[in-house]
Amino acid sequence: MIYADDFPMDPKRRVKVCPYCGNTNFPNQTPDCPACGHSRRNLCLGKSGSLHENDGNARYCAVCGNKTRFFADGLLKAWDTGDASSSVSAKEELPF
Ligand SMILES: [Zn+2]
Numbered sequence: 001m002i003y004a005d006d007f008p009m010d011p012k013r014r015v016k017v018c019p020y021c022g023n024t025n026f027p028n029q030t031p032d033c034p035a036c037g038h039s040r041r042n043l044c045l046g047k048s049g050s051l052h053e054n055d056g057n058a059r060y061c062a063v064c065g066n067k068t069r070f071f072a073d074g075l076l077k078a079w080d081t082g083d084a085s086s087s088v089s090a091k092e093e094l095p096f
């Protein structure tokens with residue numbers, strides 16, 4: 001299992017490196033990983049038919065607020081785990 005704070009995505013919001021298996025070979029811009037079959041998109045877990053694409057670091061959907069697939073699958077750490085307290089306070093102090 002890979003733990004990270006972010007998964008870089010291409011302009012189509014598809015991960016450049018599969019967070020599930022580490023594959024980087026995606027012929028024909030396929031929306032799913034050809035190696036493990038997982039989606040390369042960080043979709044939310046909203047009701048079927050209303051799934052939204054989110055950024056690679058999104059834990060919750062920016063549109064509907066439901067958990068994202070990457071967060072639900074444990075690929076993204078929750079904000080309140082580990083040493084997040086220090087990093088969170090640092091982020092809140094940023095001017096933007
Ligand atoms: Zn994969």
Ligand SMILES: [Zn+2]
Nearest residue numbers: 044052061064
């Ligand atoms: Zn959503």
